[in-house]
Amino acid sequence: MMLARNRFIFLVVVAAVLAIVSLSAQFLHLIPVAPVSDERPLGKSRKRVNPVPHTEPPEPDPIYEAHAYCNTPSRTELAWEGHSPAGYKLLSVQVMIRHGDRYPLYAIPKTKRPTIDCTLVPSRRPSHPQLAAFISHMTHAGRGRWDSVLGSLPRFPTHHACEMGELTQTGVVQHLRNGEILRTVYIKRHKLLPADWSSWQLYVESTGKSRTLQSGLALLYGLLPEFDWTKLVLRHQWSTLFCGSSCDCPIRNQYLEEEQRRQYKLRVADTLLDRTYVDMARTVGVPTRQxxxxxxxxxxxxxxxxxxxxxxxxxxxxxxxxxxxxxxQQMEDERDRQQRGLYLRYALLAAHPFLNRTAARMLRVADGRQEELFALFSAHDVTMAPVLSAHSV
Structure with missing residues (x-):
């Protein structure tokens, strides 16, 4: 369907590395660029200092890729957010994000868990100018309208010793910055939402994990500082695929099993990986399988x-x-996955319910019907991966 010349609808997707990517290949990518000092403090320290690369290496580099994954808030690199062909107008924005930096979901047997404080301290790095105001604003969350599952979750991380999978301060700051960037582009430049926006113009949906809810709230606060809680409705999505009532798809599960078999065969054929796991298991004193x-x-x-x-x-x-x-090995797996195409078959079916629902919403906006102008979906890696793969990203 061709849209009217003066109607430009923009779908934004935030990738697993927190890059913001649209269907029109516009993107925002945050990578760590600030150099870190190599000087070592006197005495014993448990702190490791990693030099941060400034330019992409000529050959794939696992350490460079790991730095990109960390996405430590530093300098923001902008690209084509909000740009549109001449004569077109932005009508709505659909955003899916992966939660921010989190504490591990798994523990290495017989080792000490990483010591990370998950409370929010504005004076601790990384921080954000709006972090203190964000914390204060979250204390008034009871004024919002919450689906019951989300209503019982904490609005921001609060544990001095992080719990498994808990959002860290880094994760909160990442999405405050993402929201701030989207505010500059879509609120200030495109005037997407008026100052007196109404409840129907904003749509927020999250899975039932505290890290996704808190990430969504952080981005929303960066987008709309001091937003009116009474206008906000927070909806729960029970499925990590955001498939709603359209999750039953046996062939999708079959494709996923084929993809998992491909992954397994690639791993067991990697002798260096196997020797590495054997050495690591010997170091921590557990069987390799464990x-x-x-x-x-x-x-x-x-x-x-x-x-x-x-x-x-x-x-x-x-x-x-x-x-x-x-x-x-993870990088090699990604290359093999793209070449073999098994995952793409799964991704097209896994992402279809969400993308179909999103497209329907966008078309309703294009037809001039009253619909959300800004929709935010706070999700996981397993949500983002098929959505991005379905768009060849």
Missing amino acids: LRAANPIDSLLCHFCHNLTFPCTAQGCLTMEQFAVIKR
């Missing part, structure tokens, strides 16, 4: 992104070289 099941890359990424030394035992420490081997 270490693999603990998904150690999840915890190691947390250590890496927060500049913490990797876990140690009496037998030694896990190393950067071992970390790089696992990251390298």
Whole structure:
């Protein structure tokens, strides 16, 4: 269907690395660029200092990719957000985000969990000028209208010792900055929402995890500082695929099983990866199978992104070289996945309900019917991956 010349509808998707990507290939990408000092403090320190690369290496580099994944808030790089062909007008924006930086979901057996404080402290880095105001505003969340599942969740992280999967201060700051960027483009430049916006003009939906809800609230606050809680309706999405009432799809599950078999075959054929897991298991003193099941890359990424030394035992420490081997295999898996195309078949079916619902909303706006002008969906990696893959991103 062709839209009228003066109607430009823009679908924005935020990728797993928190890049904001649209269907028209406009994007925003945040990567760590601020150099970190190599000077070591006197005395013993558990802090590891990682030099941050400034330019992309000529060949795929696992450590560079890990830095990009960390997405530590530093300098923002803008691209084509809000740009449109001459004669077109922006009518609505649909945003899907992956939650911000979180504490690991898995623990490496017989090692100390990473020591991270998940309370929000504006004076602690990384921070944001609006962080203190965000914390204060969240204390009035009871004025909003909440689906029951979301209403019982905390509005921001509060534990001094992070719980498994809890959003960190870095994660909150990431989305405050994303919201601030979207505010500059869509509120200030395009005047998408009026100052006296109404409830029907804003749509917010989140899964039932505190990290997704809190990430969505952080982005929303960056977009609309001091927003009116009484106008806000927060809706719960029970499925991580955001498929609503259209989740039953046996062939989709079959494609996913085929993709998982491809992943497994690629991993078992990687002898360097296997030797690395054997060495790591020997270091921590557990069977190799148990270490693999603990998904150690999840915890190691947390250590890496927060500049913490990797876990140690009496037998030694896990190393950067071992970390790089696992990251390298993940990069090879991604290349093989794109070449084989098995995941794409799954992704097209997995993303279809959400994209179909989004397209219907956009068409209603194009037809001039009363519809949300800004829709925000706060989700997970497993949500973003099929949506992006379905658009060849």
